[in-house]
Amino acid sequence: MDRIRIVGGNELAGSIPISGAKNAALPLMIASLLTDDTLTLENVPHLADVEQLIRILGNHGVDYSVNGRREKQQEGYSRTINFSARNIVDTTAPYELVSKMRASFWVIGPLLARMGEAKVSLPGGCAIGTRPVDLFLEGLQALDAELDVDNGYVVAKTKNGRLHGNRHVFPKVSVGATHVLMMAASLAKGETVLENAAREPEIVNLAECLIAMGAKIHGAGTATITIEGVEALSGARVRVIPDRIETGTYAMAVAMTGGDVVLEGARPDLLQSVLDVIAETGAEITATNAGIRVKRNGSGIAPVDVTTAPFPAFPTDLQAQFMGLMTMAKGKSRITETIFENRFMHVQELARLGAHITLSGQTAIVDGVAKLKGAPVMATDLRASVSLVIAGLAAEGETTVNRVYHLDRGFERLEEKLSGCGAVIERISG
Numbered sequence: 001m002d003r004i005r006i007v008g009g010n011e012l013a014g015s016i017p018i019s020g021a022k023n024a025a026l027p028l029m030i031a032s033l034l035t036d037d038t039l040t041l042e043n044v045p046h047l048a049d050v051e052q053l054i055r056i057l058g059n060h061g062v063d064y065s066v067n068g069r070r071e072k073q074q075e076g077y078s079r080t081i082n083f084s085a086r087n088i089v090d091t092t093a094p095y096e097l098v099s100k101m102r103a104s105f106w107v108i109g110p111l112l113a114r115m116g117e118a119k120v121s122l123p124g125g126c127a128i129g130t131r132p133v134d135l136f137l138e139g140l141q142a143l144d145a146e147l148d149v150d151n152g153y154v155v156a157k158t159k160n161g162r163l164h165g166n167r168h169v170f171p172k173v174s175v176g177a178t179h180v181l182m183m184a185a186s187l188a189k190g191e192t193v194l195e196n197a198a199r200e201p202e203i204v205n206l207a208e209c210l211i212a213m214g215a216k217i218h219g220a221g222t223a224t225i226t227i228e229g230v231e232a233l234s235g236a237r238v239r240v241i242p243d244r245i246e247t248g249t250y251a252m253a254v255a256m257t258g259g260d261v262v263l264e265g266a267r268p269d270l271l272q273s274v275l276d277v278i279a280e281t282g283a284e285i286t287a288t289n290a291g292i293r294v295k296r297n298g299s300g301i302a303p304v305d306v307t308t309a310p311f312p313a314f315p316t317d318l319q320a321q322f323m324g325l326m327t328m329a330k331g332k333s334r335i336t337e338t339i340f341e342n343r344f345m346h347v348q349e350l351a352r353l354g355a356h357i358t359l360s361g362q363t364a365i366v367d368g369v370a371k372l373k374g375a376p377v378m379a380t381d382l383r384a385s386v387s388l389v390i391a392g393l394a395a396e397g398e399t400t401v402n403r404v405y406h407l408d409r410g411f412e413r414l415e416e417k418l419s420g421c422g423a424v425i426e427r428i429s430g
């Protein structure tokens with residue numbers, strides 16, 4: 001199993017190219033199931049989760065090809081990929097595939113809408129709480145789907161070949177359920193109104209994609225999305241937005257180590273609340289033509305309290321990294337997690353580096369220390385593992401992060417991007 005070895009203490013300086021967003025690329029790829037035409041996606045990051053979804057879609061009959069000069073693109077940071085679901089050969093998503101990545105459950109929406117049936121295994125995914133699927137099932141039932149849970153599978157059918165539009169109020173904001181309902185309603189008969197919908201930028205990116213494919217959607221990015229169903233969707237060419245979680249992660253790394261880095265291609269509007277918080281900690285944040293410049297020198301890190309919540313508030317996917325930053329703040333901060341239970345597994349590992357953190361229910365109280373000291377630590381999930389990397393960059397001495405396959409799911413060329421800015425970081429294979 002690969003490990004990452006870091007020798008901390010260097011400031012970061014230079015530039016880091018921001019990749020396409022994993023959480024936008026996945027639903028866009030799944031949208032290819034809605035049409036027998038080709039969907040071309042630009043700026044798709046090269047990540048384990050993307051490769052896994054390619055395998056899952058392939059099982060349903062989706063062909064893919066990487067555009068242009070293959071070798072050159074594979075060397076680069078992101079790729080343009082064509083997806084073609086001309087013939088859906090299987091409407092079952094088996095346990096062996098779905099259990100490896102929770103988002104693959106989302107194929108249920110387009111399969112059901114286009115084929116009138118789908119049999120999808122209940123998902124697995126990151127070990128961050130129970131993560132049920134009730135919001136998906138209630139939403140699909142509102143569109144007139146018939147559902148059964150049998151042997152660990154959700155078996156879904158339309159009543160007479162097509163889903164039917166309806167008004168549906170999500171009892172809780174869910175990114176995944178909003179994606180699925182928006183895709184399903186695009187091919188339903190009549191109008192669907194989704195209320196209390198997620199407003200994340202990835203929802204807007206999917207809506208742009210569906211609209212380019214011929215869907216009639218209004219209001220994506222607000223809490224109410226209206227979808228007028230159409231008979232069929234066509235192909236399109238769509239660009240994946242820059243990854244706001246990767247952007248925030250590197251911004252926090254610079255805020256922690258000190259230095260001056262331009263995050264190339266990053267879009268401030270995708271993470272304004274995060275940038276505001278990082279600025280409050282004492283870093284200087286500037287929007288430039290190239291992206292976002294993050295700078296901190298001299299003065300220490302100010303403690304700031306944050307509470308995670310759906311967009312546009314502070315994202316749960318940056319909670320662990322922010323906790324990393326706060327471990328070296330000059331004082332106490334409180335970090336409250338409201339999206340997932342059990343998303344504090346990084347606390348014990350940060351403590352191995354010398355952090356002082358106590359947990360009180362869903363709140364972590366972080367008492368900043370003057371320095372962290374390198375140690376061997378264990379990656380527990382995708383975002384938690386990168387919090388250990390940024391803490392390791394600021395710690396004195398050597399840190400090794402074990403189980404880095406978690407990182408490979410969501411961070412493209414992490415070691416290369418950081419070493420390009422002066423960090424001492426390398427992957428040790430085996």
Ligand code: UD1
Binds near residue numbers: 026137172316317
């Ligand atoms: C997506 C993101 C993930 C991010 C999360 C919250 C992707 C691939 N993943 O995950 O990185 O952390 O949004 O921003 O885009 N819930 C239910 N019932 C359901 C579905 C969800 O109770 O049927 C709960 C979840 O347990 C959680 C909350 O709703 O407490 C929000 O989850 P949701 O927004 O659905 O997260 P994902 O779409 O899985």
